[in-house]
Amino acid sequence: MNLRIPGPTPCPEEVLAAMTKQMVDHRGPEFKDVLLRVTERLKTFFQTKNDVVTLTAAGTGGLEAAIVNFLSPGERVLAVSIGVFGDRFAKIAETYGASVTRLRFEDGSAADPERIAAALADDPSISAVTVTHNETSTGVTNDLAAIAKVVKAADKLILVDAVSSLSAIDLPVDALELDVVVSGSQKGWMVPPGLSFISVSPRGWEANAKATMPRFYLDVREAKKSLDKGQTPWTPAVSIFYALDVALDMMLAEGMANIFERHRRIAQRTREGVKEMGLKPLVRDERYASNTVTAVWAPEGVEVKALRAALRERNVVVAGGQGALDGKIFRIGHLGYVTDADIEETLSVLHDVLPKVGYHAAAATA
Amino acid sequence: MNLRIPGPTPCPEEVLAAMTKQMVDHRGPEFKDVLLRVTERLKTFFQTKNDVVTLTAAGTGGLEAAIVNFLSPGERVLAVSIGVFGDRFAKIAETYGASVTRLRFEDGSAADPERIAAALADDPSISAVTVTHNETSTGVTNDLAAIAKVVKAADKLILVDAVSSLSAIDLPVDALELDVVVSGSQKGWMVPPGLSFISVSPRGWEANAKATMPRFYLDVREAKKSLDKGQTPWTPAVSIFYALDVALDMMLAEGMANIFERHRRIAQRTREGVKEMGLKPLVRDERYASNTVTAVWAPEGVEVKALRAALRERNVVVAGGQGALDGKIFRIGHLGYVTDADIEETLSVLHDVLPKVGYHAAAATA
Numbered sequence: 001m002n003l004r005i006p007g008p009t010p011c012p013e014e015v016l017a018a019m020t021k022q023m024v025d026h027r028g029p030e031f032k033d034v035l036l037r038v039t040e041r042l043k044t045f046f047q048t049k050n051d052v053v054t055l056t057a058a059g060t061g062g063l064e065a066a067i068v069n070f071l072s073p074g075e076r077v078l079a080v081s082i083g084v085f086g087d088r089f090a091k092i093a094e095t096y097g098a099s100v101t102r103l104r105f106e107d108g109s110a111a112d113p114e115r116i117a118a119a120l121a122d123d124p125s126i127s128a129v130t131v132t133h134n135e136t137s138t139g140v141t142n143d144l145a146a147i148a149k150v151v152k153a154a155d156k157l158i159l160v161d162a163v164s165s166l167s168a169i170d171l172p173v174d175a176l177e178l179d180v181v182v183s184g185s186q187k188g189w190m191v192p193p194g195l196s197f198i199s200v201s202p203r204g205w206e207a208n209a210k211a212t213m214p215r216f217y218l219d220v221r222e223a224k225k226s227l228d229k230g231q232t233p234w235t236p237a238v239s240i241f242y243a244l245d246v247a248l249d250m251m252l253a254e255g256m257a258n259i260f261e262r263h264r265r266i267a268q269r270t271r272e273g274v275k276e277m278g279l280k281p282l283v284r285d286e287r288y289a290s291n292t293v294t295a296v297w298a299p300e301g302v303e304v305k306a307l308r309a310a311l312r313e314r315n316v317v318v319a320g321g322q323g324a325l326d327g328k329i330f331r332i333g334h335l336g337y338v339t340d341a342d343i344e345e346t347l348s349v350l351h352d353v354l355p356k357v358g359y360h361a362a363a364a365t366a
Numbered sequence: 367m368n369l370r371i372p373g374p375t376p377c378p379e380e381v382l383a384a385m386t387k388q389m390v391d392h393r394g395p396e397f398k399d400v401l402l403r404v405t406e407r408l409k410t411f412f413q414t415k416n417d418v419v420t421l422t423a424a425g426t427g428g429l430e431a432a433i434v435n436f437l438s439p440g441e442r443v444l445a446v447s448i449g450v451f452g453d454r455f456a457k458i459a460e461t462y463g464a465s466v467t468r469l470r471f472e473d474g475s476a477a478d479p480e481r482i483a484a485a486l487a488d489d490p491s492i493s494a495v496t497v498t499h500n501e502t503s504t505g506v507t508n509d510l511a512a513i514a515k516v517v518k519a520a521d522k523l524i525l526v527d528a529v530s531s532l533s534a535i536d537l538p539v540d541a542l543e544l545d546v547v548v549s550g551s552q553k554g555w556m557v558p559p560g561l562s563f564i565s566v567s568p569r570g571w572e573a574n575a576k577a578t579m580p581r582f583y584l585d586v587r588e589a590k591k592s593l594d595k596g597q598t599p600w601t602p603a604v605s606i607f608y609a610l611d612v613a614l615d616m617m618l619a620e621g622m623a624n625i626f627e628r629h630r631r632i633a634q635r636t637r638e639g640v641k642e643m644g645l646k647p648l649v650r651d652e653r654y655a656s657n658t659v660t661a662v663w664a665p666e667g668v669e670v671k672a673l674r675a676a677l678r679e680r681n682v683v684v685a686g687g688q689g690a691l692d693g694k695i696f697r698i699g700h701l702g703y704v705t706d707a708d709i710e711e712t713l714s715v716l717h718d719v720l721p722k723v724g725y726h727a728a729a730a731t732a
Contacts, residue, residue: 003388016386028683056560058601060583194422239605
């Protein structure tokens with residue numbers, strides 16, 4: 001099966017095989033070795049000297065950790081959103097009592113740093129900004145460098161959802177002075193779902209010391225305290241750590257720059273390929289097109305459900321739209337363990353099945 | 367390695383091999399099949415017609431879910447505790463603002479149902495009771511039938527930590543009218559850590575409808591809503607579901623009654639074995655001795671650390687004590703994928719190494 005959804009992504013055979021390793025004492029020397037080795041290499045990919053802790057949770061658990069460990073009820077937060085996952089980040093903050101101002105950009109658009117700067121200037125009581133690096137629901141990557149710059153100029157805490165970007169798209173956490181950054185194992189890391197990674201800057205830890213939102217399972221301070229002993233506070237998903245350990249080997253062997261370039265090349269080919277068929281990516285300005293997922297408008301007369309079913313019959317699995325985009329778009333994931341051949345096959349099968357689900361290319365390109 | 371800690375427990379080869387299966391769309395038909403099949407069979411082992419939801423989290427995440435989904439800040443809770451995990455359950459409730467009265471029994475003792483009844487009679491404002499079925503830190507199993515009876519007679523909600531008992535020790539959830547019951551994949555289920563299972567009774571759902579503690583990632587109502595569509599709200603730990611699917615096959619093939627009997631027999635042999643060497647189990651009244659873990663006092667003159675190291679050199683890994691029992695006891699796990707031979711080897715190696723770490727049997731038995 002050519003699994004072209006934006007996570008869980010396919011895993012290399014070596015990564016899956018690593019999970020056949022038997023359990024060990026999660027408070028013993030074998031797991032300590034794995035945990036410390038994995039943590040050091042996660043820092044390499046986060047491009048950070050900050051602490052990085054790993055939680056046994058999906059990306060959404062990581063997002064929750066990025067909120068509850070650093071904020072207090074009543075605290076004023078600017079939630080920058082360009083889609084479903086930006087909205088989710090905002091909703092988590094609200095759920096735990098933050099006073100959230102939403103700055104929502106249209107689906108398909110990137111966030112405008114100037115409007116963020118203006119929103120921060122408008123309301124000096126805002127102390128933190130949540131922002132999505134790569135919006136999985138729309139296939140748009142924010143200009144995080146520009147956004148971080150205005151947030152830091154305003155001296156605010158910045159909390160970043162990098163679940164579907166980090167490891168696949170260049171994201172220099174320290175250079176951008178990002179305080180809290182979250183990623184998830186099932187995306188660019190080529191690992192099954194179940195682990196979430198969170199980097200915390202010194203300023204993040206300062207915020208943590210004052211933050212009063214309740215937390216227990218997702219407590220990053222407990223995670224850091226245990227990490228210093230080579231442990232996790234609660235029982236970790238040992239098998240997924242084994243998988244991650246092998247995936248990081250492979251990623252280091254390929255090299256960060258090569259990984260970024262592979263994602264850039266494959267994403268560009270994906271966009272070109274769908275445009276050649278007369279289809280239209282959701283992203284409004286190609287400078288912000290995501291290198292990990294391409295969202296495509298369903299053409300006139302084509303039902304997304306029928307299209308996805310037809311692709312699936314040919315062993316190509318793509319994702320539908322989420323929220324308001326359900327039934328309007330489909331999404332092609334190209335992150336992690338993805339090759340040029342995977343995308344050529346995807347495009348070729350898409351080209352084959354489109355006419356069978358009501359697509360008339362001539363009409364669309366006219 | 368003979369991994370004799372009370373979780374993560376060893377996994378059968380077939381269970382580990384299941385995790386080499388490639389990722390699938392977690393919102394597609396293949397995962398739906400797995401999720402629904404697993405859920406039905408979890409209900410069999412929970413002996414319940416209640417809803418059972420599965421969260422991607424360790425057991426502690428499951429305990430947090432059992433608190434935050436069913437209680438409100440300020441709500442009066444009686445936390446019955448016989449050890450570290452009972453204390454943890456109480457602490458989670460306090461963290462989220464419950465007003466907790468602790469009823470703590472001495473380490474090694476079971477909870478006394480009469481004292482629970484008295485505590486509930488004393489304070490009619492208490493609306494819920496938290497209780498541990500099997501206390502992993504002391505090797506004591508509460509008489510949950512008797513406890514549930516007094517809690518139900520007082521018409522209170524009962525929230526049960528069955529992380530290290532369910533599937534290995536008989537626990538008829540419906541017959542005991544248990545409202546919320548939590549278990550974890552890495553214990554009796556023979557599956558790697560990463561999944562937590564929670565059953566919710568109709569009364570539990572009523573409580574949920576009124577409960578105002580904040581929750582997002584661990585929201586069981588969202589989990590139930592998604593389950594009705596054959597999905598999970600957030601990306602699930604797909605590989606661990608594959609493992610669970612195979613483990614449940616094996617458990618059904620063995621049969622529930624046989625599994626319970628195997629655990630009873632092996633636990634009894636463990637206690638007899640350590641007593642034959644002159645060692646003393648922590649449990650004060652053998653009627654409450656756990657069938658999944660045996661805690662043993664370190665004999666005079668023997669350092670737990672040295673004993674564990676000596677055992678490990680012979681490939682037998684046991685756990686130490688937690689909290690106040692650190693350095694005072696060691697614990698032998700015998701749950702899930704455990705055979706009579708595993709325990710005979712453990713006892714034989716223990717017998718060999720004890721004299722080498724300062725144990726003089728004659729003195730101890732005198």
